Amino acid sequence: MPGWHNVVVAAPVPARWPRRLVRCSGVGGALGFAVTTMAVIWFTAPWATTYSGSSLPGAVADLAAGLGLMLAGLLLLLEWPGRAPGLIAALAGAVWLAPDWVGWQDGPPLARTIAMVAAPLFLPLVLHLLLAFPGGKPCSAAARMAGRGAYAATGIVSVAWALSRDPRLDPHCWSNCTDNSFLVSGQPAIERGLETAGIVLALGLGTGIVAVCAGRLARGTKPARRRLAPALLPGLLVGGSASAQAIALLRTPLEGPQFASFSALFQARAWSVCALAAGLAWTVVRARLTRSAVGRVASDLGDAPAPGALGAVLAKVTNDPGVEVAYWLPESGRFVDGSGRTVQEAAPGHGKAVTRIVREGRPVAIVRHDAAAADADRLDRAIGAAARLAVDNERLQAGVLAQLEDLRASRTRIVEAGDAERRRLERNLHDGTQQRLLALSYELRLARAAAAAAGAPEVEVILTSAVEQAQEAASQLRELAHGIYPAILTEAGLGLALESLAESAPLPVVVRGTPDRRFPQPVERAAFLVVAGSIDAGLDAGAGKISIRVAWTDDHLVIEAEGAGTGPFTDLADRVGAIGGRLAAGRLGLRAEIPCA
């Protein structure tokens, strides 16, 4: 399915030793190469054949750029082993130092020649790096073609130049005017043409780098931009300074540290490369920081992290505040979020990708996230290693919360179904039985009048008694119906219902703060039952009187009953709990808090 990735969280953690080997050998190699280069610069020092050898600032900028890029590449390799950008960056750092070897006066000719051929490859390497960062592969076929084309064109021009360049006949030579081990035959015309082609190519590559960085920054989503900017912004500078250098060379083909303009350009190029190295290193550091945040969630197991904590951490890891985590509950066959609410199965689309987290061959969770901000690999690293337990923990917690939510909803439904049934019964009694009873008493009165008119006093006495019986039955039926369901609550609201409750109570009841507004029916019903229950309890406890206080805010109705005794009020607590409220019994009475939103 397009847009879907699976992350297997039970994947084995990579063994430690290859990482250590990479780290030791890589750092050793980079430092060794840099020290050797320093020595080369030292030997070259009195001569104006390198920018680094000509001045201390030049040497500092040059080594900082080359060594920095190599170390940043190693960091990338350690963080994401097997991914191209680390290797490319390390290579680019090494190639950055190549001109120092070219300018090594009296150095081995072969070394100088190889460095001369390799040096132009710096720009294709940077282009490839910025196209491929951070995933390892350029995102489109066109980008891959552009990368390969850059290598091929630069390589061909560089090698052909080396084959045709006799350094002693080159009018623009400055760093190496003596050695070329690859020279086949000196062809000044071809050599000059190839030199110009190389400069034009460098201009094209510099512009290309600028275009790639600007394009990726402009097209990316916000989270993606935040994540890539540390590398792409310095990339703009690298591309720009390389283009400036190429334009300067097209105007004056002879360069060297003795020209102030070229020295300045060198400084610009070197420090922009330093910035790129720093940006790459920062990306790694940030990834490590967020990973330790994931680790903290895992170690918080004992403290039971707040529901949804994993989603918050993943949002941080991926720099994507819109990340959503949903857990699969196989028992009930649905997805729930961290707090246990049922959610729709996330689907890819609108720039969002969906990653399934699979454990022991079964999906346990799905993560919906910004497609550009995070990929399956990145989530794999965030979840796969440190947070496996957190995923499990939060999934279990979400499962329990979901069950609680189901239970609460089911309690509410049971209570509401009971109420609806009671209301139906009450209405049937009122509309059916009571009407018939009243009609009966009317007929009896007519019969009594007829008996009186016919002069049958015995019958009249009997009928009078029958009328009274019917009247008494109607009155008792009214009381019964009211006990089954207090219809006045529905008819007139809580305020009047509570007042009439107090007025008919068998002990003094004072109600204060009766509301003149309506609340949702389950709320009014629960509040009414709390007051009715308090009066019954107070009567049982032999209370002298009961004080009811009603208060409400936008989202809560609070009932306090003083003198209701100490309970237990299991029925009332169930009733209030069924609609998400709380009931507490204290020394003075009870207090119910009922949400009414």
Next chain:
Amino acid sequence: MRVIVADDAMLTREGIVRLLGDAGIEVVGQAEDADGLLRLVAAQHPDAVIVDIRMPPTYTGEGLAAAQRIRAGHPGVGVLVLSQYVAPGYATRLIEDRPEGVGYLLKERVFDAAILVDGLRRIGDGECVIDPTIVARLIGRRRDKDPLAGLTTREREVLSLVAEGLSNTAIANRLFVVERTVEAHTTQIFRKLGLDADPESHRRVLAVLTFLRSPA
């Protein structure tokens, strides 16, 4: 006397119509919901209406609302509300704007011709009618410090009848005493309870009900 009857139960409606017919009261219209009642009142200009407080469609206050609209829009039309709720607060709410030409009787009285017809006639005369059960509940209410404890039995009897909306003449007839005696009782009662209202006015019903309903 011309009357309109509004009740959603046909059995009750027709029973009332028959009963009123036997008593010589003309029923000029029947309605089964509040809207129908309001239309009929506007068309027929009756002397009084009988309204069941429980009315469709939602059975949440439609009847009372209709009663109040008639009283506001047609001040000359007496309104007798039939209710199944022994709720003094409901009755008070009905009469509190204008305690004249209005009544609140329990539904179970509806086929007691004497009470219904007497109530209608009193309402037609501009008096106020409150069901005895409601008054009995208020008088009998348990109170922490009962202000009625200082009344004699006879005074309580008079107080109940005042609360039911009876005039001094009617009370005198009911108790087989002369009207002057009733006047003396009411003055004494109002003094003992500390009521400001004029013991001889129509508003005394409201004053007594409000007093009886105030929290103990």
